[in-house]
Amino acid sequence: MMDTHAVHAEGVDRSFGGVRALRDASFAARPGEIHALAGENGAGKSTMIKVLCGLVRPDRGTVRVTGRLATAFQELSLLPDLTIAENLLLHDPPRGRLGLVVRRRLVPLANEILHEHGINDLDPRTLTRDLSVAHRQVVELVRVLATRPEVLILDEPTAALQEQQVAWLAAHMRRLRSEGCCVVFTSHRWREIEDLADRVTVFRNGSHVTTRERLTESEAVTLMSGRTLTGAYPPLTPPADPVALEARVGDVDIRLRRGEILGIGGLAGQGQRELFLKLFCGRQSVTVGGTQRVIRRPKDAIRAGIGIAYVPEDRKAEGLLLPMSVRDNLALATLERRSVAGFVRRAAEHRAVRDIVDRLAVRTASTGHPVGTLSGGNQQKVLMGRWLLSGAEVLLLFDVTRGVDAATKHDFYALVADLAAQGRAVLLYSSETEEIAHLCHRVLVMREGRVAAELEGPVGDAELIVAAAMREREHV
Numbered sequence: 265m266m267d268t269h270a271v272h273a274e275g276v277d278r279s280f281g282g283v284r285a286l287r288d289a290s291f292a293a294r295p296g297e298i299h300a301l302a303g304e305n306g307a308g309k310s311t312m313i314k315v316l317c318g319l320v321r322p323d324r325g326t327v328r329v330t331g332r333l334a335t336a337f338q339e340l341s342l343l344p345d346l347t348i349a350e351n352l353l354l355h356d357p358p359r360g361r362l363g364l365v366v367r368r369r370l371v372p373l374a375n376e377i378l379h380e381h382g383i384n385d386l387d388p389r390t391l392t393r394d395l396s397v398a399h400r401q402v403v404e405l406v407r408v409l410a411t412r413p414e415v416l417i418l419d420e421p422t423a424a425l426q427e428q429q430v431a432w433l434a435a436h437m438r439r440l441r442s443e444g445c446c447v448v449f450t451s452h453r454w455r456e457i458e459d460l461a462d463r464v465t466v467f468r469n470g471s472h473v474t475t476r477e478r479l480t481e482s483e484a485v486t487l488m489s490g491r492t493l494t495g496a497y498p499p500l501t502p503p504a505d506p507v508a509l510e511a512r513v514g515d516v517d518i519r520l521r522r523g524e525i526l527g528i529g530g531l532a533g534q535g536q537r538e539l540f541l542k543l544f545c546g547r548q549s550v551t552v553g554g555t556q557r558v559i560r561r562p563k564d565a566i567r568a569g570i571g572i573a574y575v576p577e578d579r580k581a582e583g584l585l586l587p588m589s590v591r592d593n594l595a596l597a598t599l600e601r602r603s604v605a606g607f608v609r610r611a612a613e614h615r616a617v618r619d620i621v622d623r624l625a626v627r628t629a630s631t632g633h634p635v636g637t638l639s640g641g642n643q644q645k646v647l648m649g650r651w652l653l654s655g656a657e658v659l660l661l662f663d664v665t666r667g668v669d670a671a672t673k674h675d676f677y678a679l680v681a682d683l684a685a686q687g688r689a690v691l692l693y694s695s696e697t698e699e700i701a702h703l704c705h706r707v708l709v710m711r712e713g714r715v716a717a718e719l720e721g722p723v724g725d726a727e728l729i730v731a732a733a734m735r736e737r738e739h740v
């Protein structure tokens with residue numbers, strides 16, 4: 265029988281050192297469909313994508329792709345020292361009659377490409393390194409879309425995007441589908457999968473589990489992890505009275521009680537990131553547990569009992585030391601506390617690290633492995649794990665669940681509620697407003713560096729937070 269698939273992989277095995285990333289894995293998608301590839305962190309999605317586009321050679325199995333293929337990976341491939349225009353046209357620059365590149369045509373041509381894809385707020389002469397991560401991702405996607413692919417494969421394309429950019433990408437994916445393109449993507453946000461995908465394939469432990477047209481989130485989580493989730497968010501324990509943290513950061517007053525989870529909401533990029541960084545290392549005066557302190561650098565914050573789990577916009581660029589082992593990365597925040605006369609107490613450290621690795625189900629063959637070899641989401645868990653080890657009284661959690669699979673997100677919610685119930689104070693920001701709506705006792709909605717509204721929590725409905733952020737916008 266003729267194979268009508270645009271991409272088709274069968275019986276694929278692939279190991280990296282001792283880790284079996286794919287085992288007898290299969291995947292197939294048709295022309296004219298949007299197909300989501302779902303699975304836990306480390307399930308083998310990125311590896312399958314790399315096998316499909318020929319970047320990784322399978323140890324065994326067959327792979328076939330029919331049509332012009334374009335792919336965008338989790339790691340951005342733009343060259344930082346080139347302009348947007350140079351990056352967009354790197355592989356197909358405008359040439360004159362003698363075949364030489366005509367530089368003066370680069371910018372107008374890049375402008376045309378950007379406009380054609382609905383991007384009007386980027387100057388093609390800008391150096392890529394000067395762009396925000398979200399804009400870099402947009403440029404990367406435009407570059408891929410502009411090749412007019414027949415097969416388009418996107419690995420977590422929305423992880424770095426802001427909400428309106430997600431809608432922009434979704435529109436392009438639908439347009440391509442209507443033109444007969446086969447679109448494959450991965451995401452850890454079920455709402456996106458539900459919204460976009462005609463079919464979903466679930467991977468687990470490097471193998472294909474099922475391919476379906478209809479799947480609910482809880483069915484998917486069970487298929488991905490073998491676990492049944494009860495109730496999406498944990499109940500909150502009312503906070504205690506003593507104030508854990510008081511600070512005035514720019515125009516924002518923070519008063520955080522022990523046991524309180526205070527959400528920082530609002531549209532993306534309204535000063536939330538700056539607020540968190542100031543509290544951790546920004547020449548900031550804070551009162552922790554009644555004692556006034558000046559925070560100049562992370563060390564001061566850690567000493568004062570403030571821990572931060574901060575997931576940068578580009579999670580690979582900052583935050584984790586990729587060549588260092590999982591163990592050393594986890595232990596970093598507490599190195600000082602666990603050292604005696606300059607010697608780190610290795611046994612205590614090993615025990616603590618093992619405990620975190622188990623609790624967050626970090627998939628690594630050994631804690632001695634470099635973090636750089638872990639799947640994207642597992643790297644993120646290591647970032648999360650650091651502050652758990654730190655035992656800090658005040659926890660600053662910035663977008664820690666981005667790129668993390670659903671089951672682990674639920675573990676994380678329970679963990680945060682648990683830590684608060686034990687009296688820790690938590691300041692929480694998430695690019696998924698849902699999480700702020702359900703997980704916080706109180707929410708400060710930020711707009712242009714100020715507090716636009718304060719809502720009692722749990723707010724329950726993310727739309728209420730978005731509405732509060734927009735209402736203020738109409739007033740100004």
Ligand SMILES: Nc1ncnc2c1ncn2[C@@H]1O[C@H](COP(=O)(O)OP(=O)(O)OP(=O)(O)O)[C@@H](O)[C@H]1O
Pocket residue numbers: 280281283284285303304305306307308309310311312627637638639640641642667
């Ligand atoms: N270059 C590599 N070297 C060593 N191990 C690797 C390499 N690439 C992938 N792996 C391992 O293979 C497994 C599958 O990883 P993969 O990146 O395919 O997962 P994923 O499903 O895309 O996860 P995520 O959702 O976290 O991105 C992981 O255990 C990972 O550590």
